[in-house]
Amino acid sequence: MTALAHQAAIPGGQPRRRDLGDPSFWELPHSERAQAFAFLRRLDEPQYFVERPKSKWRPERGFHALVKHADVVEASRTPQVFASAPGATTPEPARWVRALFGDSLVNVDGPHHTQLRRIVSRAFTPRILSRTEADIGAVATRIVDDVLAERPDDFVGAVASRMPFEVICNLMGIPDRERPAILAQVNRASGDTGVHRSARSRFRVPGKGLRALASMQGMVADLGRERRKNPTDDLISALVNADIDGQALTGRQLGSFFSLLMVAGVETTRNAIAHGLDLLTRHPEQRALLVEDFDRFAEGATEEIVRHSTPIIQFRRTLTQDHRMNGHDFRRGDKVVLFYASANRDETVFPDPDAFDITRTPNPHVGYGGGGPHYCLGTYLAKQEMKALFRELLTRSPGLHATEAPVLVPSSFDNRVRSLRCAYTGTGTGTGTGTGTLAGDGGQDHARGGA
Numbered sequence: 001m002t003a004l005a006h007q008a009a010i011p012g013g014q015p016r017r018r019d020l021g022d023p024s025f026w027e028l029p030h031s032e033r034a035q036a037f038a039f040l041r042r043l044d045e046p047q048y049f050v051e052r053p054k055s056k057w058r059p060e061r062g063f064h065a066l067v068k069h070a071d072v073v074e075a076s077r078t079p080q081v082f083a084s085a086p087g088a089t090t091p092e093p094a095r096w097v098r099a100l101f102g103d104s105l106v107n108v109d110g111p112h113h114t115q116l117r118r119i120v121s122r123a124f125t126p127r128i129l130s131r132t133e134a135d136i137g138a139v140a141t142r143i144v145d146d147v148l149a150e151r152p153d154d155f156v157g158a159v160a161s162r163m164p165f166e167v168i169c170n171l172m173g174i175p176d177r178e179r180p181a182i183l184a185q186v187n188r189a190s191g192d193t194g195v196h197r198s199a200r201s202r203f204r205v206p207g208k209g210l211r212a213l214a215s216m217q218g219m220v221a222d223l224g225r226e227r228r229k230n231p232t233d234d235l236i237s238a239l240v241n242a243d244i245d246g247q248a249l250t251g252r253q254l255g256s257f258f259s260l261l262m263v264a265g266v267e268t269t270r271n272a273i274a275h276g277l278d279l280l281t282r283h284p285e286q287r288a289l290l291v292e293d294f295d296r297f298a299e300g301a302t303e304e305i306v307r308h309s310t311p312i313i314q315f316r317r318t319l320t321q322d323h324r325m326n327g328h329d330f331r332r333g334d335k336v337v338l339f340y341a342s343a344n345r346d347e348t349v350f351p352d353p354d355a356f357d358i359t360r361t362p363n364p365h366v367g368y369g370g371g372g373p374h375y376c377l378g379t380y381l382a383k384q385e386m387k388a389l390f391r392e393l394l395t396r397s398p399g400l401h402a403t404e405a406p407v408l409v410p411s412s413f414d415n416r417v418r419s420l421r422c423a424y425t426g427t428g429t430g431t432g433t434g435t436g437t438l439a440g441d442g443g444q445d446h447a448r449g450g451a
């Protein structure tokens with residue numbers, strides 16, 4: 001199937017040259033992209049082939065787009081055929097990016113992946129997680145204290161990005177004095193890393209981003225060396241000191257894991273939180289349900305926010321052998337891109353898929369991956385962060401609401417929110433952490449239509 005066939009996927013069927021591999025597709029409004037994916041899911045061909053624009057700079061083969069829920073799940077759970085090496089991101093990361101993220105968890109398979117994942121899973125043991133849970137509540141309280149005092153008008157900078165950054169830094173034991181420099185470097189790096197940034201950025205020459213990432217990794221590797229000599233009770237110490245099997249991360253692996261956490265754990269959660277406020281503002285009846293009985297609906301709300309917004313749009317796999325899946329023949333070396341954003345709107349799995357419904361049951365979304373060995377390690381943490389923050393916000397600042405549509409960064413990789421303007425109606429309570437049941441609901445004056 002050629003890019004031409006995809007023209008029909010564009011609402012109205014105008015002959016515009018738009019394709020999933022074309023950066024301009026990712027600048028279309030979400031609703032148009034969703035319609036295009038709905039069209040692709042209905043095609044008789046189970047997979048849609050996306051040709052790469054020809055470029056002498058980056059001669060790459062095209063990829064098969066997996067757009068149906070069943071295909072995304074099956075590919076995720078058949079890692080011996082659908083491998084993550086040599087890289088799980090598309091477009092193909094530049095060589096300098098591979099040098100920095102090369103042995104990152106997401107890009108490796110088999111025993112190497114199992115070994116790395118076992119070491120980094122130390123971040124998520126019940127002991128560490130129970131300590132982190134108390135910490136997450138405290139971070140949420142501090143952020144909402146500041147919101148009430150300062151009434152910021154950009155939700156992303158003041159709230160959504162602060163929450164996961166603080167939590168990850170606490171988890172890793174990053175000293176307070178190092179945090180502003182790390183945050184500045186993360187922001188600088190996310191401006192031009194080809195791995196996760198907009199499709200256009202692959203043409204950029206690495207500059208500040210490379211230096212920022214290298215410097216951040218160097219800083220964390222130094223901390224690792226320090227903790228090897230003087231271990232404390234934090235995660236860096238647990239990662240760099242050998243366990244009973246003699247396993248530990250090297251300094252380079254530690255730096256690479258920290259960069260992964262900054263992208264996988266901070267940006268994803270920040271985007272989910274920002275989309276969450278937008279969705280709750282646009283759907284006052286859903287917000288009212290959550291406010292009425294937070295404990296009952298919080299789990300469903302966090303799942304539905306992740307399904308509906310799908311913070312990570314896609315990851316890629318490479319075929320290790322010829323393989324037939326759901327009536328389609330793949331060849332060894334073929335690339336397939338797992339479009340979680342499309343699978344999460346698959347009408348054969350989710351009735352009324354465009355609706356935002358926090359009571360949706362079951363909700364087998366693939367926002368954290370389709371299962372298999374790479375399934376998101378931070379699911380529990382992400383949910384805890386979202387619950388703690390929305391509990392505090394809806395209790396203590398019930399009038400907080402989005403006033404405009406979120407400003408998105410065009411990207412084929414993540415559903416990234418650059419900024420989200422917000423305002424406050426009524427008054428906040430100012431003190432105390434949230435309790436089980438919430439009362440009062442502002443934010444119903446947000447007059448924007450559409451799902």
Ligand code: HEM
Nearest residue numbers: 105106264265268269272311368369374375376377378382
């Ligand atoms: C709403 C928030 C989040 C979303 C939507 C999300 C989504 C994802 C997705 C789609 C994957 C790839 C799954 C696959 O390939 O099968 C992934 C992997 C991963 N995530 Fe998350 N994530 C979130 C939060 C977090 C957090 C908070 C952390 C850590 C603190 C985290 C750590 C990771 C790691 C380490 C991997 C790689 C696992 C591996 O390759 O073995 N994520 N995540």
